[in-house]
Amino acid sequence: MPQIDFWYxxxxxxxxxxxxxxxxxxxxxxxxVNWRPFDVRRIMIEQNNIPFRDKPAKRAYMWRDIERRxxxxxxxxxxxxxxPIRDMALAxxxxxxxxxxxxxxxxxxxxxxxxxxDGLPAGEDPNLSEAIFRCDRDPMxxxxxxxTEEIVQALExxxxxxxxxxIFGAPSFTVDGELFWGDDRLEDxxxxxxxxxx
Amino acid sequence: MPQIDFWYxxxxxxxxxxxxxxxxxxxxxxxxVNWRPFDVRRIMIEQNNIPFRDKPAKRAYMWRDIERRxxxxxxxxxxxxxxPIRDMALAxxxxxxxxxxxxxxxxxxxxxxxxxxDGLPAGEDPNLSEAIFRCDRDPMxxxxxxxTEEIVQALExxxxxxxxxxIFGAPSFTVDGELFWGDDRLEDxxxxxxxxxx
Numbered sequence: 386m387p388q389i390d391f392w393y394x395x396x397x398x399x400x401x402x403x404x405x406x407x408x409x410x411x412x413x414x415x416x417x418v419n420w421r422p423f424d425v426r427r428i429m430i431e432q433n434n435i436p437f438r439d440k441p442a443k444r445a446y447m448w449r450d451i452e453r454r455x456x457x458x459x460x461x462x463x464x465x466x467x468x469p470i471r472d473m474a475l476a477x478x479x480x481x482x483x484x485x486x487x488x489x490x491x492x493x494x495x496x497x498x499x500x501x502x503d504g505l506p507a508g509e510d511p512n513l514s515e516a517i518f519r520c521d522r523d524p525m526x527x528x529x530x531x532x533t534e535e536i537v538q539a540l541e542x543x544x545x546x547x548x549x550x551x552i553f554g555a556p557s558f559t560v561d562g563e564l565f566w567g568d569d570r571l572e573d574x575x576x577x578x579x580x581x582x583x
Numbered sequence: 584m585p586q587i588d589f590w591y592x593x594x595x596x597x598x599x600x601x602x603x604x605x606x607x608x609x610x611x612x613x614x615x616v617n618w619r620p621f622d623v624r625r626i627m628i629e630q631n632n633i634p635f636r637d638k639p640a641k642r643a644y645m646w647r648d649i650e651r652r653x654x655x656x657x658x659x660x661x662x663x664x665x666x667p668i669r670d671m672a673l674a675x676x677x678x679x680x681x682x683x684x685x686x687x688x689x690x691x692x693x694x695x696x697x698x699x700x701d702g703l704p705a706g707e708d709p710n711l712s713e714a715i716f717r718c719d720r721d722p723m724x725x726x727x728x729x730x731t732e733e734i735v736q737a738l739e740x741x742x743x744x745x746x747x748x749x750i751f752g753a754p755s756f757t758v759d760g761e762l763f764w765g766d767d768r769l770e771d772x773x774x775x776x777x778x779x780x781x
Contacts (some may be wrong), residue, residue, distance in 0.1 A: 433638070434638060442750075445749060583652065
């Protein structure tokens, strides 16, 4: 079965679109997806890549673009969602831990739902605990483990790996050495996995 | 007939894709396109929006992404093309003048062909004169008129207009108060013009 790596960071706005439509899209195109959380903020700071913070025109556009695309994909969202979120690292440390245990996709979708539909920032309570709880896990125990050095280091390792692949933003997709950036390149990435061209 | 405004700046790399595929795409979807040259560099400097200059990872991705998309659209290109070009303002002053006289689309396509296929930077010779010549105009006379205060001012006015519409990058499309940014939003813009949604 063809497969792609989906590199994402909870905290990225456009990633909402991918997280919410990815399962159906990949399944209907017969592609397996490896979800790989990393810390895009660290890479973007290193690369002086500031897409929205000091750019009001671009930020206003981003929300409207996400709104139109949400409607196109049939996704409900209350926009603008709170942005930026404060603890992106913790949100993704929980994702790393959850991926190891097999509930990472579920957690990611729940935390984005709470962020983009209920207006609760990811990576902090009540979003964080509620998303974990909805995956039938004990929030306090999970959060404590997500803060251990082992998990912090695992997120850094994945982030280093992403940078080595040329990744500079999220969401990104990698397939056979090809990098695709942006929710709007999901179709290209899946096409590459299936046919070797976009 | 539904119509869209196509805001572009010669000097923008992704604009190559749009310039080369726009006529066929718009015609086959029954949409009229108003080509509107402006000076995106002035807006980007004002907004501290530096997408590629100091960002090698993002720049490497940009060329590969354009290459893959060129293949997808059946466009021939020799990449990377020389970048950035030195005299973006003059390239677009000529476009403003040419649009007034009805040969602006032709000039824009020719100057992009020379830039992306023959490796000759737009906005300077030999590209500039050759593109004008291919439109059956006298290069020296056109370049002289393109440098007059009237044309310089006309480009600034269009640039101010673009900024007022919320435009921060090129290519962009506007339709009924909606802004779409990027070659990859052409489909959304045309859909909006025809159906009122993306």
